[in-house]
Amino acid sequence: DAGVIQSPRHEVTEMGQEVTLRCKPISGHDYLFWYRQTMMRGLELLIYFNNNVPIDDSGMPEDRFSAKMPNASFSTLKIQPSEPRDSAVYFCASSYGPTGEQYFGPGTRLTVT
Amino acid sequence: QQPVQSPQAVILREGEDAVINCSSSKALYSVHWYRQKHGEAPVFLMILLKGGEQKGHDKISASFNEKKQQSSLYLTASQLSYSGTYFCGTGPGGSNFGNEKLTFGTGTRLTIIP
Numbered sequence: 395d396a397g398v399i400q401s402p403r404h405e406v407t408e409m410g411q412e413v414t415l416r417c418k419p420i421s422g423h424d425y426l427f428w429y430r431q432t433m434m435r436g437l438e439l440l441i442y443f444n445n446n447v448p449i450d451d452s453g454m455p456e457d458r459f460s461a462k463m464p465n466a467s468f469s470t471l472k473i474q475p476s477e478p479r480d481s482a483v484y485f486c487a488s489s490y491g492p493t494g495e496q497y498f499g500p501g502t503r504l505t506v507t
Numbered sequence: 508q509q510p511v512q513s514p515q516a517v518i519l520r521e522g523e524d525a526v527i528n529c530s531s532s533k534a535l536y537s538v539h540w541y542r543q544k545h546g547e548a549p550v551f552l553m554i555l556l557k558g559g560e561q562k563g564h565d566k567i568s569a570s571f572n573e574k575k576q577q578s579s580l581y582l583t584a585s586q587l588s589y590s591g592t593y594f595c596g597t598g599p600g601g602s603n604f605g606n607e608k609l610t611f612g613t614g615t616r617l618t619i620i621p
Contacts, residue, residue: 425607436509437549437594437611450608485548492607493556495539498548 398499400486406505412474415502418467419488427496428461428471429485437485443469476506508532510597510612518618519585527615529595530577537598538571538578539609544591552580552593582617590619 399418407413419426427442441451446463454461458477463469473480483503487496510531519525529538537556541549553564555571555578563569566583582589596609 427607436613439609439611442607444607489607493537493554495551495554496609497551500548 398486398488398497400484400499400502402502403500404503404505406507407476408507409477410475411506412472413476413480413504413506415471415484415486415504417469417471417486417499419469419486420497421467423488423490423494423497424466425489425492425494425496426463426469427487427489428469429487429498430482431485431501432482440471473504476504478506480504481506509610510595512593512595512612512615514615515613516616516618518620521587521619521621522584525582525585525617527580527582527593527595527617528577529579529597529612530575531597533576533597533599535571535573535576535578535597538569539596539598540569540578540580541594541596541611542589542591543594543614549594585617585619587619587621590617592616 401416424445428440429437430440431437438453440453441461442449443463459473461471483501485498485501487498489496510529513528517525539554540552542552543549553569569580571578592614594614595612
C-alpha cells in the first residue's frame with residue numbers, strides 16, 4: 395500500500411483565501427484523523443472520523459475550519475477564510491480499529507501570509 | 508490536559524541508554540509512542556493498553572504504570588537512527604478503550620552523536 399496520501403505538500407496563500415487540504419487514507423482503515431502541528435502547541439487533534447462519520451470535532455479551533463469525509467478513501471480539511479495564525483503542518487492519519495496504530499501522511503505545510 | 512514528557516531534550520553518544528518519561532494528571536488507559544524525524548511524519552513505535560504492560564522490539568521498550576499515571580520509553584544501546592523527537596499519546600478510555608482520541612505530549616528531542 396502507498397500509505398496515507400496528502401496533497402498538496404506545501405501551500406502558501408494570502409490571508410482571507412480559502413484553503414483545502416486533501417487526504418487519502420490507507421485502504422481498509424476505518425478511522426481517519428486530522429492533526430495540526432506547531433512549535434507552540436505541538437501536535438493537536440482537530441477532528442476524527444469513524445467509517446466516514448465525524449466522531450469528535452472538539453479540537454477544531456473555529457468555525458473557519460471544516461472537514462468532510464464523503465467516502466472511505468477521501469477526506470478534506472477546509473479553512474475559510476485563512477489567517478496567518480493557521481500556519482502549521484497539517485497531518486492526516488488513519489488506523490484500523492480504535493486500538494490500532496495510527497499511520498501518518500507526510501503532512502501539508504501551510505503558510506498564510 | 509497535555510501529558511508532560513521529560514526530559515525535553517537529551518544528547519547521547521552512540522551506544523548509550525536513554526529513558527523518556529510521559530506523565531499525565533489524568534488517569535491513563537492507553538499510551539502510544541511515536542518518533543518523528545525532522546521534516547517527516549510521526550512514526551508509530553508501540554502501544555500499551557494495560558497498566559503494568561511492558562513491550563519492546565529491537566532495543567526499544569516501554570512500560571506503563573497505570574497507578575502512577577505514567578509511561579516510560581527505554582532506548583538501549585542507542586543508534587544514530589534513533590535520533591528524532593519522541594512523543595507519547597494518551598487515550599482517554601471509554602468505550603472501545605477510546606484509544607482513537609489521542610492527546611500528544613510535549614515531545615522529547617533525542618540527539619545521538621557518533
